[in-house]
Amino acid sequence: MEMLRFATAGSVDDGKSTLIGRLLLDSKQIFEDQLEAVEKTSREKGFDYTNLALLTDGLRSEREQGITIDVAYRYFATPKRKFIIADTPGHVQYTRNMVTGASTADLALVLIDARKGILEQSRRHAVIASLLRVSHLVLCVNKMDLVDWEEDVFNSICEEFSEFAAKLDIPDLTFIPISALNGDNVTTHSDHMPWYGGPTLLYHLEHLYIASDRNLIDPRFPVQYVIRPMSNEHHDYRGYAGQVSGGTFRPGDEVMVLPSGMTTTIAGIDSFDGPVSEAVPPMSVTIRLTDNLDVSRGDMICRPRNASVATQDVDAMICWFTERPLSERTTYGIKHTTNNARCQVRHLAYRLDINTLSRDESATELNMNEIGRVQLRVTAPLFVDEYRRNRMTGSFILIDEGTNETVGAGMIIGTDA
Amino acid sequence: MKAVQVPHLDALEAESIHIFREVAAEFERPVMLFSGGKDSIVMLRLAEKAFYPARIPFPVMHVDTGHNFDEVIDYRDRRVAELGVNLVIASVQAAIDSGRVVEETGPRSSRNKLQTVALLDGISDGKYDAAFGGGRRDEEKARAKERIYSFRDEFGQWDPKNQRPELWNLYNGRHKRGEHIRVFPISNWTELDIWQYIEREEIEIPSIYYAHRRPVIKRDGMLLAITPFLTLLPDEVPEEMLVRFRTVGDATCTGAVESPASNPAEVIIEVAAARITERGATRADDRISEAGMEDRKREGYF
Numbered sequence: 092m093e094m095l096r097f098a099t100a101g102s103v104d105d106g107k108s109t110l111i112g113r114l115l116l117d118s119k120q121i122f123e124d125q126l127e128a129v130e131k132t133s134r135e136k137g138f139d140y141t142n143l144a145l146l147t148d149g150l151r152s153e154r155e156q157g158i159t160i161d162v163a164y165r166y167f168a169t170p171k172r173k174f175i176i177a178d179t180p181g182h183v184q185y186t187r188n189m190v191t192g193a194s195t196a197d198l199a200l201v202l203i204d205a206r207k208g209i210l211e212q213s214r215r216h217a218v219i220a221s222l223l224r225v226s227h228l229v230l231c232v233n234k235m236d237l238v239d240w241e242e243d244v245f246n247s248i249c250e251e252f253s254e255f256a257a258k259l260d261i262p263d264l265t266f267i268p269i270s271a272l273n274g275d276n277v278t279t280h281s282d283h284m285p286w287y288g289g290p291t292l293l294y295h296l297e298h299l300y301i302a303s304d305r306n307l308i309d310p311r312f313p314v315q316y317v318i319r320p321m322s323n324e325h326h327d328y329r330g331y332a333g334q335v336s337g338g339t340f341r342p343g344d345e346v347m348v349l350p351s352g353m354t355t356t357i358a359g360i361d362s363f364d365g366p367v368s369e370a371v372p373p374m375s376v377t378i379r380l381t382d383n384l385d386v387s388r389g390d391m392i393c394r395p396r397n398a399s400v401a402t403q404d405v406d407a408m409i410c411w412f413t414e415r416p417l418s419e420r421t422t423y424g425i426k427h428t429t430n431n432a433r434c435q436v437r438h439l440a441y442r443l444d445i446n447t448l449s450r451d452e453s454a455t456e457l458n459m460n461e462i463g464r465v466q467l468r469v470t471a472p473l474f475v476d477e478y479r480r481n482r483m484t485g486s487f488i489l490i491d492e493g494t495n496e497t498v499g500a501g502m503i504i505g506t507d508a
Numbered sequence: 509m510k511a512v513q514v515p516h517l518d519a520l521e522a523e524s525i526h527i528f529r530e531v532a533a534e535f536e537r538p539v540m541l542f543s544g545g546k547d548s549i550v551m552l553r554l555a556e557k558a559f560y561p562a563r564i565p566f567p568v569m570h571v572d573t574g575h576n577f578d579e580v581i582d583y584r585d586r587r588v589a590e591l592g593v594n595l596v597i598a599s600v601q602a603a604i605d606s607g608r609v610v611e612e613t614g615p616r617s618s619r620n621k622l623q624t625v626a627l628l629d630g631i632s633d634g635k636y637d638a639a640f641g642g643g644r645r646d647e648e649k650a651r652a653k654e655r656i657y658s659f660r661d662e663f664g665q666w667d668p669k670n671q672r673p674e675l676w677n678l679y680n681g682r683h684k685r686g687e688h689i690r691v692f693p694i695s696n697w698t699e700l701d702i703w704q705y706i707e708r709e710e711i712e713i714p715s716i717y718y719a720h721r722r723p724v725i726k727r728d729g730m731l732l733a734i735t736p737f738l739t740l741l742p743d744e745v746p747e748e749m750l751v752r753f754r755t756v757g758d759a760t761c762t763g764a765v766e767s768p769a770s771n772p773a774e775v776i777i778e779v780a781a782a783r784i785t786e787r788g789a790t791r792a793d794d795r796i797s798e799a800g801m802e803d804r805k806r807e808g809y810f
Contacts, residue, residue, distance in 0.1 A: 094516040161671065163652045164645045166698045173516040175696055187673050194675040302513060316529040320562035328561060334526045334677070363557035373514065375525035375558070388533050412673055426678050429533070488678045495682035497672040 092168070095296060098177040098192035098225070100216040101202030106233045110202065110271035111165060111178060114293065117278040118167045162188045171297040186460035187412040189216065190500055193223040194486070197301050200229045200292075205238045205268075209251050211446050217252075218445045221259035222408060222462065222502065224479055226304045228256075229265045231292060236270040240283040258448060260479070267292050305372045306481050310338030310346075311399060312392040313428035313474075313484070318377055330361055330377035331386055333429065336483035337476075338397070340370045340378065348384055349391040349401050349474045355382040372483070389430040391474035391484075399474035399484055405434070405467045407478075407501040408443070409457065413491065416456035417465070417499060424490035425469060425501075428483065433470045433492070440464040464504070478502035517705055521554065524693040526677060527656060528558035531638050531691050532565050534681050538638040538691075539596065539631070541810065542568035544584040545756040546713050547642035550702055551694055553711055555640075556591060567594035569634070571627045571810075573619040574601040575737040575759040583714040598630030615739040618761045624809045628664040631688060638681065640691045641810050646698040650802035656695050662686040664808030690810075699754075700779050707772035719752045719770045730763030 101107035116126075165176040177192030193199055199220035203213050213230075220228050230252055238244045245268045256264055267276055268287055275281035278293040290298070315333035340346075340357060347354045358379040360367040370376045378392060386392075391399050411417050417436060425434045442454035442463040457463045478485030489499035531538050540555060542548045555564045570584060588595045600622045603609045608629070609622050631639055645652045655671050657679045672680050681689050694702075706713060723746040724731040725738075732738060734746050737760050751764035752775075769775045801809075 092516045093513045094519045161653045161668065163649075164696070165652065166646045166696075168698070168700065173698075173701070191673045191675050195677075315526070316533045316559075318559060318562050322562070325561050330561075332529050332558070334522060361560070363560040373519060373522045375522040375529070377560075424682070426680065429530075431534075482676065486676045486678065488675060488680060490680055490682060495680070495684070497674075497680045500673070500675045 092171070092173055093301070094173045094175065095198065095299070095301060096175045096177065096196050097198040097200055097296070098179055098189070098196040098220075099200045099202070100179055100189055100192075100219075101212075105202040105204050106271045107178070107202050110231065110233065110269070110277065111176060113271050113274055113277050114176075115165065115167050117274065118169055118293075162192050169293070169297060174296065186215070186219070187410065189219050190223060190410045193220055193225050194482075194500065196220075196223075196225050197304060198227040198229060198296070198299065199225045200231060202231050202233050203248060203252075205232050205234045205244055205248065208248055209255070213252070214255055215445050217256060217259060217261070218448065221261050222410075224260070224482055224502075227263045227265070227299060227301075228261050229267060229292070229295065231271075232266065232268045233271050235268045235275065235281075235284065236273060240268075240281075242284070242286045245287075265289075265295060267295065306337040307371060308338055309397050309476065309481060310340055310344075310392075310394050311336040311476070311481060311484050312340060312378060313430075314386055314388055314390045314392060315429045316388060317386070328379075329383075330379050331392065332375070332377045333392075334375045334483075335370050335372045336428070337372060337481050338394075340376075340392075341368065342366075345395060346380070346392050347395040347398055348380075348386050349393065349399060350472055351384065351386075351390075353382075353384050354395050355380045355384060357381070389428075391428070393474075399476050401472040401474050403469045403472050405469060405473065405475065405487075405501075405503055406505040407465060407467065407487070407503045408462060409465050409489070410462045410500045411457040411459060411498065412500070413496060413498040414459050415491075415498075416458045417463075417489075418456040422492070423498065424492050425467070425473075425487055426490065427473045427475065427487035430471075430473055432473065434467045434489075436465055437468050438466040440466065465501075467501075475503050477504065517701065517708060520694075520697055520701060521557070521705075523677070523696065524551075524554045525558040527679070527691060527693040528555050528640075530679055531640070531681070531689075532559070535638040535689070537634065537636045538566040538640065539634060539636040540564075540566060540568045540640040541627075541642065542570055542584065542588075542595075543642075543756070544570070544580040544587075544714060545642070546702060546706065546717060547644065547694060549583075549587070549711060549713055550697075550705055551640065551642045552587065552591070553709060554693060564591060564593050567596050567634075569596040569598055569630055569636075569639070571598045571623050571630065572600060573623060573626075573758040574599070575619060575735070577714070577716055577733075577735075577756065577759055579714045579716050580756055583712075596630065596634060598626045598633075600626045602626075603629065615741050617739075619758055620761055621804070623758075624664075624804065624807055627810065628808050631664070632686075636688060637683065638689045638691055640693060642694060643692045643810060644697050644699070644702075645695050648801045650805055654692060654695065654805075656692050657681055658690040658692065659683065660688050660690055660808065664688075666690075666805045666808070668802065668806070700776065703772055703776045703779055707776060714756065716753050716756065718775070719750055719768050721748055721750055722764070723748050724751060724764060731765065732763055733759060735759045 163178045179188045179192035201216045249266045269276040276291045314331045318330040344357045358381045361377040422435045441450040441452045476484040485503045487501045491498045609625050655674045723734040725744045752767045769778045
């Protein structure tokens with residue numbers, strides 16, 4: 092069984108929680124005791140219907156305020172796939188949560204209220220999904236029951252959105268008309284919309300082809316941990332443990348290690364379950380090299396003719412998460428693959444208005460929840476790829492060295508100085 | 509095309525192993541919480557895999573309420589000896605004996621809350637800067653919001669509204685002296701995943717997870733095992749039933765379920781059809797209130 096991770100975005104009113112509640116309920120992932128607790132709370136609060144949002148809003152303050160504050164992870168499985176939902180709040184001030192949810196998602200699901208059409212927020216969700224290189228975007232036009240199941244309403248929303256999406260980098264875009272409240276086109280086909288010949292949402296999630304979303308072309312292996320048993324049985328054992336971040340590795344392959352640039356071959360790939368004949372993402376394995384090179388955590392194993400770029404100059408899009416703005420000449424901690432270093436913001440090229448996609452080149456700082464393009468100078472070389480080529484070796488986080496908080500997320504565009 | 513599909517258990521395993529190695533590389537003194545329950549048993553196997561062929565490079569800690577099932581303690585000691593890892597015991601009884609905490613009394617008393625004190629003492633006594641826990645996000649809705657690296661301040665407190673964003677597989681473990689990080693390597697596993705993995709990997713677990721006959725009493729809709737630690741209410745009469753445990757914790761507040769499932773395959777069928785969450789069915793400690801788990805977690809609970 093394969094696993095699909097998807098992020099949902101939408102505001103309270105779009106019916107996002109209702110949709111998730113529906114998916115969980117129809118796939119029998121909601122248990123009687125959970126439903127009972129939600130029904131009881133709904134009655135106590137005097138709601139007319141069971142508020143499925145209470146299933147996902149887990150924190151006391153969320154229930155009190157009736158809003159989702161933080162990313163919540165939900166799980167369900169059908170006989171076809173296991174699903175992990177990153178349920179992210181749609182409010183403006185919580186953009187950082189959407190970015191977080193999208194960072195590990197294979198698919199983004201954006202909800203639109205059929206009565207309201209495409210809002211600023213819907214565009215913003217699509218822009219973030221595109222920035223984070225989520226390959227598949229599903230636009231669910233919800234509350235079709237409230238527009239009399241009209242095909243025209245659905246079509247004009249699709250048209251408007253397609254026009255906007257053409258400016259973005261979204262390889263796969265799907266539109267589905269649904270009614271989450273009644274379950275139309277969620278897990279079963281709707282009798283109300285015979286004009287719609289496409290799949291139900293669940294069918295789409297179950298059958299979407301995602302294997303090619305991984306980079307199986309460019310071999311990348313960030314060394315995470317050096318395994319040296321120092322036992323009599325494995326006296327001279329030296330293995331480089333890590334998670335394959337791209338391409339394939341096989342015993343006998345010629346490899347190059349960054350930063351030294353030394354080349355050698357793979358002597359063997361080990362795992363607890365025995366030797367591995369081929370390692371691909373996202374496998375966690377241990378690589379042994381034929382020659383005794385000086386290799387440590389933070390180094391990158393790749394191929395002599397297909398290697399990451401070793402650079403101290405990074406050009407990236409940054410999403411800013413904290414109240415103290417990002418400004419030029421400030422220094423932050425940076426974590427990229429298995430490397431920790433420090434970096435200075437050399438230049439803020441522009442701030443991106445994610446509603447209009449216009450660039451403000453006069454910007455001097457990035458405030459919380461803003462996105463912009465920056466040039467960074469790092470204290471030591473990082474071994475990077477463009478984010479669009481590889482999400483694992485093209486991403487990094489920025490850390491405030493005073494508070495230790497994670498203050499920004501970066502996606503590498505280029506490596507020029 | 510090769511490796512077209514990655515089976516979900518392989519993807520989950522790879523993620524967990526990555527987390528173990530990351531912590532071993534970046535922290536000075538990690539420790540793993542190990543209770544002998546099925547989640548911590550799976551976690552221990554993942555740790556074994558992460559560092560193979562070397563030994564697990566950190567000790568394990570059991571927060572011991574003193575109310576144990578013998579089968580679980582036997583298993584714990586045997587497994588720890590097999591792996592050659594150090595076992596540290598954070599004892600609730602010792603905290604009571606030293607007068608650090610006062611025990612609840614009466615038939616419904618529980619040492620659940622006292623575990624937090626023993627756990628936090630254990631972490632600070634060992635100067636541990638990271639503690640692996642077997643929490644899963646599907647267990648409970650406060651847990652659904654928990655990060656894989658969960659920051660704790662000098663009092664061991666969790667601040668759910670002020671968590672660090674967690675992106676890609678880039679974990680931020682930075683902390684100041686006295687603070688620590690709780691790490692949850694099996695965050696993304698569900699109860700069903702755990703059982704499928706136990707079946708696939710042929711992992712041995714304590715016998716009380718499978719059907720056996722034992723005297724129990726019904727209390728508050730749960731089946732509680734008769735143990736020396738349980739005080740009966742006046743009208744309670746023990747009854748022998750065919751039961752198994754879905755979770756294993758303190759013997760006084762962990763309930764059994766009626767079940768004939770005697771191996772992982774049969775348990776999987778039962779779990780897939782279950783209509784009540786494992787904590788809802790079997791944990792008196794979670795029934796305190798809708799925010800019971802959130803409140804305990806804020807204070808530093810597992």
